[in-house]
Amino acid sequence: MEREALQQPEMPPAEPRMWPGKRLREAREARNLSREQVAHQLHQEVSTIVALEEDDYARLPGKTYVLGYLRSYARLLQLPESEIIAAVQIDHVETSDLLPEHIDYDKPVRLTPRSARPLLYIVLILLIVAGLVGLFFGMPSLPFGLG
The missing domain is CATH 1.20.5 (Single alpha-helices involved in coiled-coils or other helix-helix interfaces)
Incomplete structure (x- = not known):
């Protein structure tokens, strides 16, 4: 019996994770702010605020922008920026996966068409x-x- 317990240790229950978008949305709603008001204050489009609140980072320009938008949004709502940023799960994608397959990268790049x-x-x-x-x-x- 002890041997089985050693081989299969009991895993601690996984903590429920609060996604940054949900946290931002709840904080916005607690302050009775609309998405339009937040977008206006952050000088962003409403669609950007929606994407942040839905953690839909694919609709946004890139990781650097997403992190900047999240920092600004957290600052506006007086949330700890570091916690919001730490909770972000932007998939790590290898750069080579982002390059089109049909291009021959051994050829020199033509600067003038x-x-x-x-x-x-x-x-x-x-x-x-x-x-x-x-x-x-x-x-x-x-x-x-x-x-």
């Missing part, structure tokens, strides 16, 4: 022609009555 090259050539030719015209009409009269 090919479609811009003809325009560049036309501009250069026009500049040369304008320079020649300016040079021709800007010259003083040629000797011997040629000009």
